[in-house]
Amino acid sequence: MAGLPGHQTVTDSPEIAIRQQDPGSDQIMSKQFFGTDGIRGRTNQGAMTAATAMKVGQAAGTHFLRGAHRHRVVIGKDTRLSGYMFENAMVAGFTSVGMDVVLLGPMPTPAVALLTRELRADVGVMISASHNGYEDNGIKLFGPDGFKLSDEDELAIEAMLTQDVALAPSEEIGRARRIEDAGGRYIHAVKRSLPEAVRLDGLRIAVDCANGAAYQVAPSAFWELGAEIISVGVTPNGKNINARCGSTHPALLQETVVSSGADIGIALDGDADRLIVVDEKGKVVDGDQLMALIGSQWAEQGRLAGGGVVATVMSNLGLERFLKGRGLDLVRSKVGDRYVLEKMREGGFNVGGEQSGHMILLDHATTGDGTVAALQVLAALVQSGKPASELLHLFDPVPQLLRNVRFAGGKPLEADSVKAAIADAEASLDGRGRLVIRPSGTEPVIRVMAEGDDAREVEAAVASICSAVEQACA
Known part of the structure; x- marks a missing residue:
């Protein structure tokens, strides 16, 4: 009953489903830098360096240089220490390809999306690792409509990260300025909601x-x-x-x-x-x-x-x-x-x-x-x-259990023993619950979740699948 990673199988019962997911399609999986929510990682390691941030600015700026108008990017950040480093690196990247930069300072991600539209910018950037600790940071990009970029846009930007992009002539290098009323603009917008x-x-x-x-x-x-x-x-x-x-x-x-x-x-x-x-x-x-x-x-x-x-x-x-x-x-x-x-x-x-x-x-x-x-x-x-x-108590949640199984490599979800364990767990729930089995998009773990009306059945289903995955990885 279990499909290969990246596929989804739903049984006849409307309340039982086995899903095995990647973060997306094969196209998404080919990305080296962008994950499910931009680029994210430990600061000064891997992709999250000032050098990479500057390259992202150059690549994203080049990608959004469309038309003869003066191009503009809006950049916001959260409060983590490394935000200063990445902000300056991205300013260098965007201005070097001819984009003007508007700096918002510490501002929520949705404020960056909003001001990208309101300031008629060509692209918006949020420097943040969201709920992660300060040691991490990340880069989220928004298009001129204020929505996060499509997979196609991200892939196009990625392709330029390992190439030399055309730099602007010296007279066309961008300028950077900081606006002081970003917070007030955002507060006004949210109050209107x-x-x-x-x-x-x-x-x-x-x-x-x-x-x-x-x-x-x-x-x-x-x-x-x-x-x-x-x-x-x-x-x-x-x-x-x-x-x-x-x-x-x-x-x-x-x-x-x-x-x-x-x-x-x-x-x-x-x-x-x-x-x-x-x-x-x-x-x-x-x-x-x-x-x-x-x-x-x-x-x-x-x-x-x-x-x-x-x-x-x-x-x-x-x-x-x-x-x-x-x-x-x-x-x-x-x-x-x-x-x-x-x-x-x-x-x-x-x-x-x-x-x-x-x-x-x-x-x-x-x-x-x-x-x-x-x-x-x-x-x-x-x-x-x-x-x-x-x-705020509108329904009683059914018992739900999520466990993670770490693996060193391979594709444990393709093992016959794991498929059999999933099929057995589905049969044991017998229309009274749901299974979700998926590889993590950010770390080498298989996430196994079950929920149903009987907490003991849920726990048994998760335990049996986790055991099968562990054995398949051994």
Whole structure:
């Protein structure tokens, strides 16, 4: 029953599926630098060096030199120490091929996407490793429409990274300037995403900005809308981004919400494209519950496009059942917010996201935006009059278990013994759950996930498949 990596097999049951994925097609797998979300890695190792960053600037600049107008690139970054190095390297690269550079400084990824469009830039750059520690960094690229680049664009840029590109004549070298109102422009845009009649007066909100890119703009946006703000993770020093704080480490926010008596907690990650919520009792609310809330509310208000929500294969079966009960579809994509976005644009959906907290609301942003998504949650909180613990518990997740099996090489998912173990696990769930088996797109591990109504069956299914993969790798 199991297909080869890169293929997908769905059984007759609508609630059981075996999926074995790569990050994408053979074309995507041929990339040497770009992964599922730009280029990312350990600073000053491998691809993440200043020299490579300069080459990316030259290659991307050359790729987007189209037409006779004066070309422009917008560059933002998060707060990690290496951002200075990569920012300067990319300025050198872009200006050397004749592009003018607009520097935003520390700014959320969605702000870069927004300002790429608003400033009529030809390309946008975000220097960030998102939720990773400060030792890593990355480069995300946006086209003039504010959307992340297509695979074709990335492959074209990659092809130039190992070639000499044509440098601009000395009189046509680009200029660089920094704009000071980037934060204000972004705050204005996100505030407009809140329904006009809604204010946050009286709400006590704890906000954890992960010592990252939104450390100034997110608390300011909530405060300007009337809320009382308790801020944590807003003192970046270059090395504390995502360090025991933010959406990937919510314990700090949980403690802050309970100790301060906040009505709700908002946790962002290092580049603020991800959102996790904490209710007034200190319980973490993941992206599945947030998609259930926003999707169902927008449907009731006649705002939901596409007749449903797009999520990845990792989203809980409980979300699918919840939406189905309201006449809405859950369309699943491969793991990665870029694949969610592809499905959204293909099917005309305006709500999508990931269990991990990426929320894409295409009515308001072209990429995941934790602050915009948080405002939709806060609007629902104000309009309902319910406590967050009631509002944000829309379904009971079914038991779900994910384990990773590291391997040294080869293709363990092609082994007959592994295929047999997957088939046996599927039969044991017998229409009561789902399997997702996929190679990681970022490290040599096989991710094995099962979910279903019986926790013991789920655990047994994962254990048997992991054992078979380990034996196949031995």
